[in-house]
Amino acid sequence: MRTGALRRTLSGALAVGAFFVLLAPGAQAQEESTSIGGTLEKIDGDQREPVAGVRVVVSQDGVEIGAAVSDGDGTWSVPVPAAGIYQVEIDVDSLPDGVDLTDPERSILPDVSVREGRPKVIRFALGPGTASRVDQYDRIGGLLVIGLKFGAIIALSSIGLSLVFGVTGLVNFAHGDIVTLGAVLAFFLNASPLGPEWHILLAAVPAILLAAGLGGAQELALWRPLRRRRTGLVSLIVISIGLSFAIRYLILVVFSGLPRPFANYVIQDNIDVLGIPTVPKNLVIIGFTVAALAAVGVFLQRTKLGTAMRAVSDNSDLAESSGIDVQRVILATWVIGAGLAALAGIMFGISEQVQWDMGFKLLLLIFAAVILGGLGTAFGAMVGGFVIGVAVEMSTLWVPTEFKTVVALGILVVMLLVRPQGLLGSRERVG
Amino acid sequence: MDLGKILIDAGRAAVGVPAAVYALSAIGLNLQFGYTGLLNFGHVASMLVGAYGLAITVDQGGSMWLGIVVGLILAVLLGLLMGVPTLRLRADYLAIVTIAVGEILRLVVRSRFAAPLTNALSGIQGFADSFYDLNPIPVGQYGIGTFRFDERLTFVLLVGWGLVGLTTLLIRRLTRSPWGRVIRAIREDEDAARSLGKNVFAYKLQSLMVGSAIGGLAGIVLAIAQQNVGPDNYLPLLTFYAFTIVIVGGPGTLRGPIIGSVIFWFVFSFFDGFMTGAVTEGWFGDLLDATDIGPIRFALFGVVLMWLMTYRPQGIFGKREELLIADGR
Numbered sequence: 001m002r003t004g005a006l007r008r009t010l011s012g013a014l015a016v017g018a019f020f021v022l023l024a025p026g027a028q029a030q031e032e033s034t035s036i037g038g039t040l041e042k043i044d045g046d047q048r049e050p051v052a053g054v055r056v057v058v059s060q061d062g063v064e065i066g067a068a069v070s071d072g073d074g075t076w077s078v079p080v081p082a083a084g085i086y087q088v089e090i091d092v093d094s095l096p097d098g099v100d101l102t103d104p105e106r107s108i109l110p111d112v113s114v115r116e117g118r119p120k121v122i123r124f125a126l127g128p129g130t131a132s133r134v135d136q137y138d139r140i141g142g143l144l145v146i147g148l149k150f151g152a153i154i155a156l157s158s159i160g161l162s163l164v165f166g167v168t169g170l171v172n173f174a175h176g177d178i179v180t181l182g183a184v185l186a187f188f189l190n191a192s193p194l195g196p197e198w199h200i201l202l203a204a205v206p207a208i209l210l211a212a213g214l215g216g217a218q219e220l221a222l223w224r225p226l227r228r229r230r231t232g233l234v235s236l237i238v239i240s241i242g243l244s245f246a247i248r249y250l251i252l253v254v255f256s257g258l259p260r261p262f263a264n265y266v267i268q269d270n271i272d273v274l275g276i277p278t279v280p281k282n283l284v285i286i287g288f289t290v291a292a293l294a295a296v297g298v299f300l301q302r303t304k305l306g307t308a309m310r311a312v313s314d315n316s317d318l319a320e321s322s323g324i325d326v327q328r329v330i331l332a333t334w335v336i337g338a339g340l341a342a343l344a345g346i347m348f349g350i351s352e353q354v355q356w357d358m359g360f361k362l363l364l365l366i367f368a369a370v371i372l373g374g375l376g377t378a379f380g381a382m383v384g385g386f387v388i389g390v391a392v393e394m395s396t397l398w399v400p401t402e403f404k405t406v407v408a409l410g411i412l413v414v415m416l417l418v419r420p421q422g423l424l425g426s427r428e429r430v431g
Numbered sequence: 432m433d434l435g436k437i438l439i440d441a442g443r444a445a446v447g448v449p450a451a452v453y454a455l456s457a458i459g460l461n462l463q464f465g466y467t468g469l470l471n472f473g474h475v476a477s478m479l480v481g482a483y484g485l486a487i488t489v490d491q492g493g494s495m496w497l498g499i500v501v502g503l504i505l506a507v508l509l510g511l512l513m514g515v516p517t518l519r520l521r522a523d524y525l526a527i528v529t530i531a532v533g534e535i536l537r538l539v540v541r542s543r544f545a546a547p548l549t550n551a552l553s554g555i556q557g558f559a560d561s562f563y564d565l566n567p568i569p570v571g572q573y574g575i576g577t578f579r580f581d582e583r584l585t586f587v588l589l590v591g592w593g594l595v596g597l598t599t600l601l602i603r604r605l606t607r608s609p610w611g612r613v614i615r616a617i618r619e620d621e622d623a624a625r626s627l628g629k630n631v632f633a634y635k636l637q638s639l640m641v642g643s644a645i646g647g648l649a650g651i652v653l654a655i656a657q658q659n660v661g662p663d664n665y666l667p668l669l670t671f672y673a674f675t676i677v678i679v680g681g682p683g684t685l686r687g688p689i690i691g692s693v694i695f696w697f698v699f700s701f702f703d704g705f706m707t708g709a710v711t712e713g714w715f716g717d718l719l720d721a722t723d724i725g726p727i728r729f730a731l732f733g734v735v736l737m738w739l740m741t742y743r744p745q746g747i748f749g750k751r752e753e754l755l756i757a758d759g760r
Contacts, residue, residue: 171523245733252726402542416516
């Protein structure tokens with residue numbers, strides 16, 4: 001009964017997601033060659049004009065591989081012998097008069113990663129740039145879309161952490177690494193030459209199921225025995241940190257430190273939605289994730305297992321005495337939480353790239369979201385995720401991009417000072 | 432593979448600069464975690480502000496002594512800032528905020544925004560010359576056989592281990608005072624301490640600040656020894672080195688951090704030497720290469736931390752009854 005409900009919820013979420021994907025245009029077919037190229041344009045507010053006759057040099061470990069001069073359309077391309085990391089430098093002296101780099105320090109791009117058989121498109125910002133001139137409305141709109149996408153990913157990954165805290169009282173510091181695990185498993189099935197090279201949407205299904213299974217295995221092999229031993233909260237948290245190191249660095253050994261994209265949806269052309277330019281995959285990710293969040297909401301409110309989860313979260317002794325099998329509910333929570341985290345990791349990987357420590361970097365934002373919404377409440381985690389995602393992206397209007405995470409921490413600290421139980425939490429949770 | 436050489440290198444590491452620095456750092460963490468039961472996951476931040484406080488002060492034209500004072504004050508303030516929003520709440524809130532603060536301070540010092548002071552990614556070098564000018568030890572090699580250190584290293588080691596000794600004496604004074612009994616009472620049962628009229632929040636905050644200052648001192652010693660500070664020397668991993676050291680040696684004991692640090696760095700260096708030898712001799716075939724040794728070491732480090740916390744939370748030599756935090760929330 002319980003697993004049946006779970007299966008229905010998951011397959012429902014996947015069906016809704018597949019619908020969104022059908023709506024989306026696929027990645028554009030590109031000419032098949034291993035190369036680095038781009039288009040040089042001087043950007044001044046809304047004005048764009050191609051810049052011709054500029055020399056660009058590609059080198060690897062200090063050895064020049066090739067060079068190219070931009071043509072009348074501003075395009076240039078340098079073929080490279082193999083996939084790998086290259087340095088690309090624009091010859092500043094060859095820039096025509098009146099055209100300068102927007103950021104003079106960005107004349108060398110030190111690690112441009114090129115994949116076999118794919119042209120790598122890179123961009124040098126020329127001219128006064130768009131930041132100050134661009135219509136502020138456009139920028140706000142674009143950031144809002146990115147913020148919603150990022151918020152959706154945070155929300156999805158936060159639910160598992162919050163639910164597990166609700167039913168067991170454990171703040172799992174290894175949760176971020178389950179996010180990474182989902183993305184890495186999908187990468188193996190999708191883009192690794194050793195794997196079957198399935199389409200990412202097909203690869204996502206076994207990756208999520210496997211990660212969910214590993215979440216359950218973690219509960220059975222580690223956390224349940226520790227609860228039986230009556231290990232204290234402080235020890236449990238330190239153990240979860242140890243687990244996080246073990247998983248993260250094992251992923252580093254297997255996956256290596258190089259960030260890599262999935263094989264699908266890497267490059268897409270901008271489309272306009274309500275006057276806001278964005279890539280289709282952002283909208284698909286938002287749609288997909290919102291559908292999954294809605295499915296989780298329905299699951300928690302309408303199904304027997306979901307109700308049991310909320311009951312255990314509220315008072316596990318009372319739940320046990322009303323005939324709920326608390327241990328099974330906890331196991332189900334781990335399975336669902338890990339599955340959702342893996343889904344979030346795959347979305348994150350489609351949105352950016354797959355990297356060995358992507359989940360750990362996300363973990364701080366997950367914490368901010370969970371505390372903002374209220375530890376232990378799934379709906380709080382959703383609200384908190386969106387608020388943090390949008391706030392972090394919107395903040396780049398005023399503060400340097402490097403400080404995005406600092407903004408999230410600021411929100412977290414203010415929240416702890418004024419309302420430590422979070423937006424949707426109840427007061428007695430705080431001891 | 433030369434097992435003798437690996438053992439000697441491991442022995443050097445066991446008394447070397449990192450061992451002294453981490454013993455110092457672990458003494459601070461031990462006060463917070465071992466004695467008071469505070470889960471500070473951002474101890475590396477104390478080391479960072481200590482080191483950067485010194486480096487920036489000297490870089491801006493101040494003297495080294497002023498820099499050390501600035502570093503220590505910053506570390507104390509950091510403890511205050513991390514403690515105020517979190518110490519009234521449950522243990523996990525402190526853990527979350529401190530791990531975030533540690534990572535964020537690193538991002539701030541490596542940002543372009545802070546570059547005029549911190550030099551961003553390149554960091555600051557060569558700020559401790561006046562320390563080495565104080566070196567009274569004549570030029571030469573000190574030690575037995577291949578187990579030798581030059582006069583510079585000998586001086587740093589003497590000062591480092593000297594500070595370890597002094598802070599251990601300080602902690603001994605503190606923990607045997609009424610103050611120390613209160614913080615241990617808080618570790619065992621916070622509500623009981625509160626019901627006896629103790630201001631639990633204030634005691635926790637004091638413990639966090641003193642521990643942070645000792646962490647800052649460790650950062651200063653490390654910065655002086657390396658003559659270099661850079662943002663990526665202060666990864667969150669370092670906090671968990673200190674945690675492992677505290678737990679190996681036995682939390683809430685005076686000798687714990689020292690024993691723990693010596694064992695930790697011996698094993699660390701031995702594992703590295705052994706694995707490098709094994710990979711070079713092709714024991715693993717194509718499965719592993721030299722760049723995999725670091726990550727494998729960290730993964731094993733995580734497993735060891737889990738194992739210790741599960742089966743030996745009182746440390747390798749500790750007595751079970753010394754550590755009751757395992758049973759209290």
